[in-house]
Every structure is written in C-alpha cells, then in structure tokens.
Amino acid sequence: MAKEEKIIFTDEQNNGGRGAWFLERFLFWGREANRSTIFLDRTVERINHIFVYLTWLLIFGGWLSFGWWVYLNVDSLIQDPWTILWFWKNFDPLIFFFLSTLWLDLFLFYRHCLKKDFSQRINYRRLDKKPSRHSRKKYNIAAGFSDEAIRLIDDAYILAARLKQPEVAVIHLFRSLLKSKDIQNLFIRLNTDAKRLIEMVDRRLVKPVKVTRQEGRRRFSGPTEEIFVQAFIDAYRLRQKSVDVFNLIAFCAQRDPYLEEILLELEIDQDKIKNVVAWFRVNRRLLDNYNNYRRLAILKPGGNMNRSYTAIATPTLERYARDLTVDAKYGALDICVGRDKEIEAIFEAFTGGHNGVLLVGQPGTGKSTIIGGLAQLMVAENVPIFLKDKRLLELDIPRLVSGASASEVSERLLICINEARRSGNIIFYIDNLENLLGSSSGANEGLNLSEVLAEAISRKSIFCLAAATKENYSRFIETEAIGDLMTTVGVSEPEVNEAIQMLESKVGFLEHKYDIYIVYSALEQAVVMSKHYINDKYLPLKAFNLLEKAVIGTSRNEKDGTTFCGGEQVAAAVSEITGIPLSKITTSEREKLLSLESEIHKRLIGQHEAVEAVSASLRRARAALKDSKRPIASFLFLGPTGVGKTELAKSVSQVYFGDEDYLVRIDMSEYQAADSIRKMIGDVDGTVGYLLKRCAKNHSL
Amino acid sequence: MLNHNFLTYSGKISLRILAEIIYFPVWWYGPGLVRTIKKLSLFWLNQEKLIGFSVWLKNIFVPMYGQSDFGGRVISFVMRFIQVIVRGLLLLVWLLIVLAALIIWIISPLVILFLLAAQISSLSGSI
Numbered sequence: 001m002a003k004e005e006k007i008i009f010t011d012e013q014n015n016g017g018r019g020a021w022f023l024e025r026f027l028f029w030g031r032e033a034n035r036s037t038i039f040l041d042r043t044v045e046r047i048n049h050i051f052v053y054l055t056w057l058l059i060f061g062g063w064l065s066f067g068w069w070v071y072l073n074v075d076s077l078i079q080d081p082w083t084i085l086w087f088w089k090n091f092d093p094l095i096f097f098f099l100s101t102l103w104l105d106l107f108l109f110y111r112h113c114l115k116k117d118f119s120q121r122i123n124y125r126r127l128d129k130k131p132s133r134h135s136r137k138k139y140n141i142a143a144g145f146s147d148e149a150i151r152l153i154d155d156a157y158i159l160a161a162r163l164k165q166p167e168v169a170v171i172h173l174f175r176s177l178l179k180s181k182d183i184q185n186l187f188i189r190l191n192t193d194a195k196r197l198i199e200m201v202d203r204r205l206v207k208p209v210k211v212t213r214q215e216g217r218r219r220f221s222g223p224t225e226e227i228f229v230q231a232f233i234d235a236y237r238l239r240q241k242s243v244d245v246f247n248l249i250a251f252c253a254q255r256d257p258y259l260e261e262i263l264l265e266l267e268i269d270q271d272k273i274k275n276v277v278a279w280f281r282v283n284r285r286l287l288d289n290y291n292n293y294r295r296l297a298i299l300k301p302g303g304n305m306n307r308s309y310t311a312i313a314t315p316t317l318e319r320y321a322r323d324l325t326v327d328a329k330y331g332a333l334d335i336c337v338g339r340d341k342e343i344e345a346i347f348e349a350f351t352g353g354h355n356g357v358l359l360v361g362q363p364g365t366g367k368s369t370i371i372g373g374l375a376q377l378m379v380a381e382n383v384p385i386f387l388k389d390k391r392l393l394e395l396d397i398p399r400l401v402s403g404a405s406a407s408e409v410s411e412r413l414l415i416c417i418n419e420a421r422r423s424g425n426i427i428f429y430i431d432n433l434e435n436l437l438g439s440s441s442g443a444n445e446g447l448n449l450s451e452v453l454a455e456a457i458s459r460k461s462i463f464c465l466a467a468a469t470k471e472n473y474s475r476f477i478e479t480e481a482i483g484d485l486m487t488t489v490g491v492s493e494p495e496v497n498e499a500i501q502m503l504e505s506k507v508g509f510l511e512h513k514y515d516i517y518i519v520y521s522a523l524e525q526a527v528v529m530s531k532h533y534i535n536d537k538y539l540p541l542k543a544f545n546l547l548e549k550a551v552i553g554t555s556r557n558e559k560d561g562t563t564f565c566g567g568e569q570v571a572a573a574v575s576e577i578t579g580i581p582l583s584k585i586t587t588s589e590r591e592k593l594l595s596l597e598s599e600i601h602k603r604l605i606g607q608h609e610a611v612e613a614v615s616a617s618l619r620r621a622r623a624a625l626k627d628s629k630r631p632i633a634s635f636l637f638l639g640p641t642g643v644g645k646t647e648l649a650k651s652v653s654q655v656y657f658g659d660e661d662y663l664v665r666i667d668m669s670e671y672q673a674a675d676s677i678r679k680m681i682g683d684v685d686g687t688v689g690y691l692l693k694r695c696a697k698n699h700s701l
Numbered sequence: 702m703l704n705h706n707f708l709t710y711s712g713k714i715s716l717r718i719l720a721e722i723i724y725f726p727v728w729w730y731g732p733g734l735v736r737t738i739k740k741l742s743l744f745w746l747n748q749e750k751l752i753g754f755s756v757w758l759k760n761i762f763v764p765m766y767g768q769s770d771f772g773g774r775v776i777s778f779v780m781r782f783i784q785v786i787v788r789g790l791l792l793l794v795w796l797l798i799v800l801a802a803l804i805i806w807i808i809s810p811l812v813i814l815f816l817l818a819a820q821i822s823s824l825s826g827s828i
Contacts, residue, residue, distance in 0.1 A: 110729065
C-alpha cells in the first residue's frame with residue numbers, strides 16, 4: 001500500500017474542482033450540491049421515514065386483520081382446527097388485506113438488507129486493483145462518505161447559502177461538523193469550552209471568506225474539496241467502511257489559518273485532535289473486538305477438560321496453579337493493547353521448536369498483561385495450531401513451596417509437570433522465575449527447583465512461559481541451565497504514543513470506578529510527566545499509577561465541583577509525589593524565579609557573580625530551554641574556606657526546592673581511596689551507592 | 702435554472718425509487734438468495750462448533766482421559782462412537798432447520814402470490 005505517498009492536489013480538467021492522484025486514480029468530489037437538490041434529498045429522506053412507519057403500521061394492521069378473521073371464525077375453528085390451513089380458500093376482505101401486507105413484510109426486509117449491505121461505501125475491490133488502460137481513472141469519492149458526513153456537508157452548503165457567501169469555505173464545514181454528537185464528544189474530551197468555540201467560529205462566519213474561484217454558482221472552495229479528498233484517503237488507509245466525521249475534522253484546522261488560530265487559542269493543536277480521534281477509534285475497535293471475543297469465549301471449556309476429552313484430571317495442578325484461560329473466558333483479565341510484536345515473538349519461539357520462553361523486561365512494562373493477552377487469544381482460539389484447545393496455567397510458586405521441605409517441594413513440582421505432560425493440554429506460566437532458583441525450605445537441603453523444570457523443558461515434555469525482571473535475569477537466571485534453555489523475549493518500555501494508547505484502554509475502568517471524566521490532556525501529561533520525573537519505575541505502569549492518583553485526588557475534591565481530571569490534576573499529583581513545583585507557572589513561582597537573586601541574598605550576602613549565574617540557569621531550566629537528559633546546570637565554586645560556597649548551595653536548595661534537605665552533600669575527603677568510588681555509585685554485586693540512591697528518587701542539588 | 706435543476710433531479714429520484722421497487726424480485730432470487738445461503742451456512746457452522754461434532758469425529762480413536770491401555774481404548778471408542786452419533790443427530794436437526802429456512806425464503810413470494818390468486822379467483826367464482 002502506498003502509505004507514505006505524498007498527496008499533490010491539482011485542478012480537475014472538466015469543471016475545475018480540486019482533486020488528487022492517489023493509487024493511480026484521480027480522486028475528486030463529484031457530488032452536485034445546490035439548494036434544490038439538497039431540499040429534494042431531504043424530502044425524499046423524510047418521505048422514506050414516513051414510508052417505513054406506514055409500512056410497519058400496515059404490517060401490524062395485516063396481522064391484526066388475520067387475528068380478527070380468526071376471532072370471527074372461532075367456532076368453526078374449534079370444531080376442526082385444521083380448517084385454519086384453508087383460510088385462503090374463500091374470499092374474505094380481511095384475509096385479502098392480510099395477504100397483501102405480507103408483501104410489505106418481504107419488501108421491508110429487502111430494504112433493510114440493502115441498507116445494511118450499503119454501509120460498505122468505500123469500494124476497496126476497485127481501489128486496490130491497479131487500473132487497466134481502459135478502465136476509468138477518475139474516482140468520485142462522494143459515494144464513499146457516510147450518511148452523517150453527507151448530511152453535515154449539505155448543512156455546510158446551506159449555511160454558506162444562508163450567509164450569502166459565494167463559496168462553501170472550511171469554516172462553514174467546521175461549523176456544521178460541530179453539530180455532530182461525535183465531534184461534540186471529541187471536544188469534551190479535549191476539555192474545550194464548547195460555547196466559546198462556537199461563539200468564536202460564529203464570529204468568523206459573519207466575515208466574508210476569501211474567494212478562491214470566480215464562478216456563477218456557489219460551490220465548495222478549493223481547500224474544502226481538498227479536505228474531502230484527504231479525509232477519503234485517511235479512511236481508505238484505515239480500511240474504514242465509509243468516510244466519517246472524524247476523518248473530516250482532522251484536516252479542517254490545517255486548511256484554514258484562521259480556524260487554526262481559534263483552536264490554538266483554546267489550546268488545541270492538530271496532534272491533539274488526531275490523538276483523540278485515534279482514542280475514539282481504539283475504543284470502538286476494542287468494543288468490536290470484545291463483542292466478537294465474548295461470542296467466541298462461549299466455545300472455550302471452563303473446566304480442566306479440553307474439547308476432545310483427551311485430557312486427564314489434574315488435581316495437583318488445580319491446587320498449585322491458577323487457570324488463566326478460565327479467567328480470560330470470564331473476562332477477568334485486562335485487555336492487552338499494542339503488544340502484538342511480543343505475542344508474535346512468543347508464537348515464533350514456540351513454533352521454532354523451543355519449549356520455553358522467558359519474557360524479560362523492567363517491572364511495570366506489562367509482562368503479565370502480555371500473558372493475559374495471550375490467554376485471551378487462546379480463548380478466542382486465535383492462535384497457532386499447537387496452542388489451540390489448550391489451557392494456560394500460572395504456577396503459584398509461593399503456594400508450591402509453602403510449608404514443605406525442599407524434597408517435598410520438588411516432588412510437588414514433579415507431579416505438576418507429570419500431570420501436565422500426561423494431560424497434554426497445558427501450558428505453564430511462571431511469574432518471577434527467579435523464585436524457583438535456590439528455593440530450599442530447609443537449611444540443609446539446598447535444591448534448585450529450576451533444574452527440575454529445565455529437565456522437563458529440555459525433554460520437550462511441557463511448554464513453559466516465564467517472566468523475570470531484567471535485573472533478576474542477569475543476576476540469577478542467565479547463568480543457570482534454565483536460562484540457556486529458554487528463549488528470551490524482551491519486553492521494552494513503550495514509547496510515549498504507545499503508552500498513551502495503553503492508558504486509553506484503561507480510561508473506561510478508571511472513569512467508572514471513580515465517577516470522574518478524564519480528558520485527553522490528563523493521559524498525555526500522565527505519560528510525559530511520569531517519563532520525565534519518576535525515574536525509578538517504568539511505563540506504562542507508572543503513568544497508570546500517576547493517572548489513578550490524579551483521579552483519586554480529583555474525586556476527593558469532587559465536592560468543590562470538579563469532575564474533570566485534566567493535565568493540571570496530573571501535574572499536581574506529580575508534584576505531590578516528587579515535591580517538585582510543576583503546576584503551570586503560578587504567579588508566586590514566577591515572582592520567585594524572577595526575584596531569585598534577592599531571595600538568595602536574604603540568606604547570603606555578597607557573591608553576586610555566583611548568585612546571578614545560578615539564578616539564570618534555574619530560570620532557563622524552568623522555561624524548559626534545557627536539555628532534559630542533562631543536569632540543569634553544573635557549577636564549580638572556587639574560593640577559600642568560609643566565603644559562602646556551601647551556603648550558596650544551601651540557599652538555592654532552600655529557595656528553589658523548598659528545603660535544604662534536597663541538597664546531596666558529598667564530602668570528597670571521604671572518597672580519597674580508589675575503591676571508595678563504589679561507595680558513591682554502587683557495586684557490581686547490586687549494592688546501591690549513596691549518590692545513586694539519593695538521585696534516583698528526587699530531583700536534587 | 703433552478704426549476705430546470707429541480708425537475709431533472711426530482712426525475713432522477715423518482716427513477717431511483719422505481720428502480721428500487723423493480724429490483725426487489727431480482728434481488729430476492731439473486732443477491733438476496735446468495736446472502737441468505739451464506740448467513741445460514743455460517744449459522745450452521747457455528748452450531749457445529751458449539752456441538753463439536755468434528756472434534757469428536759477426528760478423535761474417535763484417541764483414548765479419552767489419557768487412558769491409553771486396551772480397556773480404556775475400547776471404552777473410549779464406544780463412548781466416542783455414541784457421542785458422535787448423538788451429536789451428529791443434533792447437527793442434522795440443525796441442518797433441517799436451516800434448510801427449512803432456506804426453503805421458506807425461496808417459496809414465500811410464490812406462496813403469497815398463489816394465495817392472493819386463489820383469493821381473487823374465489824372472488825370472481827363467487828360473483
């Protein structure tokens with residue numbers, strides 16, 4: 001598919017409309033619009049509605065008349081019930097009417113089917129094929145638009161006509177799009193003041209638009225037709241059934257500088273609109289997938305038996321393991337979003353003849369969610385053949401090892417493995433694989449359980465999935481036999497946009513739980529800020545936790561009337577966690593920054609040069625002009641003892657971070673020996689150094 | 702200009718409505734029939750999945766509950782055989798229902814036509 005193809009707009013030869021070449025076809029907007037055709041279309045639509053109601057009424061009347069006929073002939077029918085089969089033999093107006101309305105039943109069904117089939121508007125079969133030399137190269141995109149989109153475009157035309165504008169400009173289209181329920185929801189998610197937006201747009205409507213074409217009749221302006229083409233291409237790339245209002249809105253702001261200005265004033269830019277549209281689409285897709293999933297989940301057995309009854313009873317496993325496929329069947333697991341690559345890697349490893357796969361990634365990156373996603377795929381039987389009709393069991397290591405000696409534990413594990421092997425329909429999952437290593441309950445009996453598992457995997461008698469954090473993998477697992485046997489699949493921290501998408505799938509849950517409306521900026525800020533300021537945890541979990549904290553904070557303040565959770569609430573939550581001032585630069589903070597020198601001089605007298613340098617760099621940092629990967633600034637204060645080097649550092653800490661404690665003080669006289677570096681930055685054996693420990697948690701001086 | 706446009710467009714619309722009515726019988730025995738056959742077969746295949754007939758048939762010689770000794774094999778074969786027959790019968794019932802639905806689709810316009818004709822002829826007969 002021509003994904004990155006640049007779209008170049010040109011004028012159409014015949015009637016001068018705008019269009020573009022795409023997939024070797026010329027796309028153009030070929031819907032004739034004028035007031036009379038719009039009027040006729042709408043009248044036909046209205047008549048259509050009336051017709052449908054009338055048909056229903058007639059159908060109802062038909063059955064009623066049949067019932068009336070039965071009532072009239074009830075005596076003869078009781079005598080011989082079979083005579084009802086000959087109801088048509090003798091003429092009766094009631095029966096005649098009933099039979100005539102039966103046609104309407106069929107006709108209504110026919111119309112319903114046609115309408116349903118007609119919801120597929122974009123002709124992919126034609127578009128995907130390369131046009132031959134003889135076939136038509138022009139493609140009228142108007143046929144690909146949904147009913148709602150067409151109605152709103154017509155509205156834009158009527159609006160322009162009413163305002164006596166010579167052209168239907170982008171602003172008219174935008175104004176009429178605002179009538180759509182979906183678009184209204186979009187702006188609510190963006191936390192926009194809808195009234196103000198409409199007011200601003202209306203004010204603009206009164207001014208005459210710049211005419212791009214001189215012609216007698218009113219028609220769509222060049223940029224508007226370009227929006228139609230872009231929307232169509234967008235819908236085509238997303239393989240939508242038809243072009244909807246979301247495709248249109250995404251390009252409006254680009255094409256009208258004044259509109260762009262209005263939106264910027266309301267703090268909305270192109271990216272935000274695109275991301276929220278993506279959110280709506282993800283939600284709709286999730287819902288579709290979910291409905292489909294529920295339908296398929298009925299087929300999955302809920303017990304330990306597979307569909308072909310070849311499995312055996314597994315009493316030991318029932319005790320020490322949790323059935324993830326059953327949990328997934330009943331919808332108890334989280335939805336897994338944007339982890340297709342990792343799941344594909346698991347499938348590949350298994351089909352490649354490896355019986356053990358180990359997910360390695362930082363805590364909170366979603367290893368368990370991936371396994372949950374796999375369980376859901378197994379329930380829907382949307383997996384390679386060897387995983388079909390299988391169960392995914394999570395081995396509960398703490399339960400396995402509790403209250404037993406090492407030999408008993410290994411016996412339990414052996415029985416579990418044996419049951420799984422004989423049953424043949426079980427895939428193991430072990431979270432925190434390192435727990436199996438060196439687990440010896442008794443002090444004298446040191447037995448490594450991983451050896452037992454490793455042997456079973458190497459003999460290919462079971463399939464096993466496991467997860468471990470990066471640190472534990474390199475510390476404990478990599479050197480063991482089990483580490484050699486298992487194929488590792490890396491689970492990396494998601495990028496910002498992926499993380500936002502993952503959060504989007506959880507919003508419904510949070511909104512429902514706390515009865516708070518979450519707007520887009522909250523998601524964006526949760527991901528961006530947690531990435532910047534929370535360094536000891538990983539995405540997407542830290543963003544989710546942050547968002548939840550913000551939501552809880554908002555719901556606590558609900559009595560004040562705030563039911564929206566936006567970027568500012570998230571910033572407040574970050575501030576609460578880290579102690580850094582983050583809320584939009586408030587006046588007090590701005591003043592503090594501007595008068596940083598005098599604030600410092602309240603504590604420190606003299607040393608003007610140093611104070612100015614420090615203050616300037618702090619201001620620069622707050623204005624976000626610094627490189628986020630580097631320290632805000634590094635200074636080397638030189639001078640004899642007692643002139644105020646330490647005092648300056650202390651005062652900055654006091655003034656800017658709010659407390660002297662944020663100062664990490666390292667006395668270099670303690671670090672004179674070569675090996676004392678370990679004390680500062682940590683050691684290979686995992687001891688965390690003093691400096692790292694202080695810096696990892698907070699912003700410090 | 703406006704009037705001309707109005708007239709041609711309303712002509713177009715009336716033609717469209719007329720075409721829709723004329724297309725009705727064509728659709729019923731053409732695309733509509735194909736559509737119905739597709740839907741019904743999908744429905745039947747779903748029932749098959751629910752009943753699991755093919756799963757049982759495929760595993761008819763595979764011992765149940767991992768009992769791979771001789772006795773186990775014999776018993777499970779008998780069990781599976783019975784299951785296959787019962788499930789097969791169930792599936793057959795569904796097939797009959799589906800076929801009945803298809804037949805109703807095919808004959809219903811004809812039946813209505815016939816009944817209406819009978820009504821009219823009995824009316825003319827009585828006159």
